[in-house]
Amino acid sequence: MTAPRDPLPLSGRQPRAVRSALAVLEEVVAAGPGITAKEISAALKMPQATTYRLLNLLVGEEYLVRLPDLKGFALGRRAARLAVPVTTTPPTAARAVVDHLRGLVRWGVHLASFGAGQVTLVDPDPDHPPSDAALLARYPQVSALGRLLLADQPEWRALVRELRVFTEHTVSSTSELAARIDEVAHDGIARQCGELRADRGCLAVPVRAPGDGRLVAGLALSGPATRVADPNIELVALLREHADRLAPLLA
CATH class of the missing domain: 3.30.450.40 (GAF domain)
Structure with missing residues (x-):
């Protein structure tokens, strides 16, 4: 019996793109709300065109949001779900x-x-x-x-x-x-x-x-x-x- 084929096989470039998107998310977490695309590009040594493309993708998927003044980015609703809240007993x-x-x-x-x-x-x-x-x-x-x-x-x-x-x-x-x-x-x-x-x-x-x-x-x-x-x-x-x-x- 033939094994079912993966309907969306990964191309050679996709894992690299995923790593780049995760790096962008990490940089927003590290820098905090308000970091700009230019700052992300410089910190990651990533071409600005690539940075903007990844930012637009992450905003579209609600992992990031543009701040009201359109000058920076912050974590979005879906990014908050990536972290499991740790319930600690108060002192x-x-x-x-x-x-x-x-x-x-x-x-x-x-x-x-x-x-x-x-x-x-x-x-x-x-x-x-x-x-x-x-x-x-x-x-x-x-x-x-x-x-x-x-x-x-x-x-x-x-x-x-x-x-x-x-x-x-x-x-x-x-x-x-x-x-x-x-x-x-x-x-x-x-x-x-x-x-x-x-x-x-x-x-x-x-x-x-x-x-x-x-x-x-x-x-x-x-x-x-x-x-x-x-x-x-x-x-x-x-x-x-x-x-x-x-x-x-x-x-």
């Missing part, structure tokens, strides 16, 4: 801070990290189980923690796979979501009211490294959607205070 001192907040409020208190460009719960409240972790990772736009992550990205649209509707309150237009993300960036607090579950909402604040302001985690309160819509000022202050206490422990 004992950090867990103590989270537990202290839980003892002061009747809300669920959750701590998340943002490794590999997605929301990963590292200390979910055992007494107030959060929404499914896979949904939080896949659809960051419908959670307060996810909106913290999006607001910190140079091009947040690269992390939004689809505007899936979960309830009648779910933001379902790009323009409305953009307005919400702008609010998070301006106010330093994110919220969602009944967008993932109609009866539940969430408030979240960033935990930033004391030295460079880098986003390292998010601290969230989950509770009734009606209370999230009009949160108590003292409650928000308490949330921010504990996020500040977590910063040096998680940086």
Whole structure:
């Protein structure tokens, strides 16, 4: 019996092209958002025509995105999926801070990290189980923690796979979501009211490294959607205070 033929056999040039494309991705990872095609070409000693061709291909396949000013590139949605997020247990001192907040409020208190460009719960409240972790990772736009992550990205649209509707309150237009993300960036607090579950909402604040302001985690309160819509000022202050206490422990 004749073995089935490979419908798309590799030519002699294709493995080299694959290696070149991976090298471009590595250079964007190493340099960070904003690296230009000219800089990539120089760093890899690659002809500019080849560099532009590979960049266009990687952008078309959503492994890279062009930044809004069109002056550089950043990792796209599909590139984030190449890295497996490592869930690490927070230090004992950090867990103590989270537990202290839980003892002061009747809300669920959750701590998340943002490794590999997605929301990963590292200390979910055992007494107030959060929404499914896979949904939080896949659809960051419908959670307060996810909106913290999006607001910190140079091009947040690269992390939004689809505007899936979960309830009648779910933001379902790009323009409305953009307005919400702008609010998070301006106010330093994110919220969602009944967008993932109609009866539940969430408030979240960033935990930033004391030295460079880098986003390292998010601290969230989950509770009734009606209370999230009009949160108590003292409650928000308490949330921010504990996020500040977590910063040096998680940086």
